[in-house]
Amino acid sequence: xxxxxxxxxxxxxxxxxxxxxxxxxxxxxxxxxxxxxxxxxxxxxxxxxxxxxxxxxxxxxxxxxxxxxxxxxxxxxxxxxxxxxxxxxxxxxxxxxxxxxxxxxxxxxxxxxxxxxxxxxxxxxxxxxxxxxxxxxxxxxxxxxxxxxxxxxxxxxxxxxxxxxxxxxxxxxxxxxxxxxxxxxxxxxxxxxxxxxxxxxxxxxxxxxxxxxxxxxxxxxxxxxxxxxxxxxxxxxxxxxxxxxxxxxxxxxxxxxxxxxxxxxxxxxxxxxxxxxxxxxxxxxxxxxxxxxxxxxxxxxxxxxxxxxxxxxxxxxxxxxxxxxxxxxxxxxxxxxxxxxxxxxxxxxxxxxxxxxxxxxxxxxxxxxxxxxxxxxxxxxxxxxxxxxxxxxxxxxxx
Numbered sequence: 001x002x003x004x005x006x007x008x009x010x011x012x013x014x015x016x017x018x019x020x021x022x023x024x025x026x027x028x029x030x031x032x033x034x035x036x037x038x039x040x041x042x043x044x045x046x047x048x049x050x051x052x053x054x055x056x057x058x059x060x061x062x063x064x065x066x067x068x069x070x071x072x073x074x075x076x077x078x079x080x081x082x083x084x085x086x087x088x089x090x091x092x093x094x095x096x097x098x099x100x101x102x103x104x105x106x107x108x109x110x111x112x113x114x115x116x117x118x119x120x121x122x123x124x125x126x127x128x129x130x131x132x133x134x135x136x137x138x139x140x141x142x143x144x145x146x147x148x149x150x151x152x153x154x155x156x157x158x159x160x161x162x163x164x165x166x167x168x169x170x171x172x173x174x175x176x177x178x179x180x181x182x183x184x185x186x187x188x189x190x191x192x193x194x195x196x197x198x199x200x201x202x203x204x205x206x207x208x209x210x211x212x213x214x215x216x217x218x219x220x221x222x223x224x225x226x227x228x229x230x231x232x233x234x235x236x237x238x239x240x241x242x243x244x245x246x247x248x249x250x251x252x253x254x255x256x257x258x259x260x261x262x263x264x265x266x267x268x269x270x271x272x273x274x275x276x277x278x279x280x281x282x283x284x285x286x287x288x289x290x291x292x293x294x295x296x297x298x299x300x301x302x303x304x305x306x307x308x309x310x311x312x313x314x315x316x317x318x319x320x321x322x323x324x325x326x327x328x329x330x331x332x333x334x335x336x337x338x339x340x341x342x343x344x345x346x347x348x349x350x351x352x353x354x355x356x357x358x359x360x361x362x363x364x365x366x367x368x369x370x371x372x373x374x375x376x377x378x379x380x381x382x383x384x385x386x387x388x389x390x391x392x393x394x395x396x397x398x399x
Contacts, residue, residue, distance in 0.1 A: 020063040021071045023079045028090060028109075035076040036107035039154070039191040041131060043075035044103040046082050051099040053118035064121045070128055073198065075104070104131035134162045143170075151177050153186045157195040164200060172206035175199065179208035187215050193222055197231045202242035205250050207235055209263040216267055229268055236260050237282075244286045254292065257283050274305035278312065285319065293319075294330065301334070310342045317351055328355055344375045346382040353389050362396045369393060 023045075024031045035042045045062075047054035058079075061067060071077055081087050082096050094103065094111070104113040104127070113131040134142075142159045156178040163171045178195070186192050197219060201207040212219070212232055219228045239260055243252035261279060265272040277300035284292035297316050300306035317334045320327035332355065335348035342348075349372035356365035369390055376383050 019065045020068040021077050022068065023062075023077045028078065028080065028086060031076050031078045032105075032107050032109055038076060039189075040074065040076050040107075041112060042078055042103070042105040042107070042109075043071055043128065043131075044078045044080055044105060046080050046087075046094065046096045046099070046101040046103060048083050048099045049081060054100045057100060057118060057124075061119065061121050061124055067121050067124055070125055073194065074128060074132060102127060104128075129165075132165060134166065138162070139166060139168065146170075146174065146177075151181045153178065153182050153192060154189070156181065157191055160195060160199070167203070171201075172204040175201075175204065175206060175208065179211055182211075184215075187218050190222075193219065197223065197228075199235070200238055201235060202238040202245075205239065205242050207239060209235075209260060213263055213266050225268075229264075229271065232264055232267060236264065236279075240283050241286065252283075252287075254283075254289075274303070277303065277306070281312075281316070290320075290323065290327075301337075308341055310338045310345065313338050314347050314351070317348070321351060321355060325358065328359070331355060346372055346376060346386065350382075350385065350389065353393070357392065357396070362393055365389075366393050366397060 024034060026034070028044075031042055031044075045054075045057070047058075080090060082091050082099070093109075094101075098116040100116075100118065102113075102115045102119065102124075103111060106112055113127065115127050119127060139162060142155075142162060145155065146159055156174055160171060160174045160178060163169075163174060182192065196211055196215075199207065212235070216228070219231075222228075223231070240252050240257060243250050257280070261272070261276060265276075277296045280296035281293055281300065284290070284296055301309070301313065306312065313334050317331045317338075321331050332352065335352050338345060338348040349368050352368045353365045353372075356362070356368065369386065372386060373390075376386055
């Protein structure tokens, strides 16, 4: 039975890999050995140097970041020029007549999937996902083994990741057993590390966060400090994001949020201190807890990190403006801060003008725009927007 290790790419996740597909530098036999060691399949691009579509894939598809993230995480990637001596020998087995021909092979070189011809980025990702998708019989077999008490760590990794790929239930139970049965020596295995760093808990709502704390140094050795921190934040965001979605039927309290993000405090206390209220702003906004949002926002904007963060000040101001006019005073206070600290920034003037127009205070809106027009020139990108606002005001003031 074919079972392979894979990592799902989640849209909250920061990339742990370099841009584009990283191709293995070595022979076909060395690639098979590497795939066996890594517990991965082989993706082989069979090409010829004169082939136009092959060149386009190399230039326009293999270099796409999303493609690279997926294939680097899930495959040992190999480019094979089928007109070299090694390529001609392989062609006796694989019978390539069309270029490019894309293969997914197991670590013994057996064909899992063969696709002929050019694929764009989306098409290539579909090829990769198709190759990884477990069959129904494989899923049933893994479910039976799990229910009968088979808790071998590598089996649990494969089963957990198969559940993620197919979207089936039971992920939290398998993850819990994996964390329970794993030893420090198991964590030295690459596919085990990948299983924890690449796991997306948005559906299950469960992640054994003590693993991130206890094996911090192992993960950092593998991907580096910055990538590890981003992976942890992706996991934490997925936990609370899933709680905002009705289909998952769960809720996260502020206390739950604090307990999860305390894990990050143990990983980078300095960054935690500077960003925790940004995370709380996102959390409370997602749940519609606007009093909690205001509390977190005002605390952040008083901090050293948030004191001059005009981007977040403006984002928060727009959020409250669209929410309810009862927050107008807070919006004015925040946009005034941006005006004071960011000369020549038209955004706070535009927002205040819209706010006063909503209040039907057109004279005040006109005063704000007069102050804005002082530093705008006709060739500036904001000038056209300012002209539209001024035209609206001119119409209202002439009545």
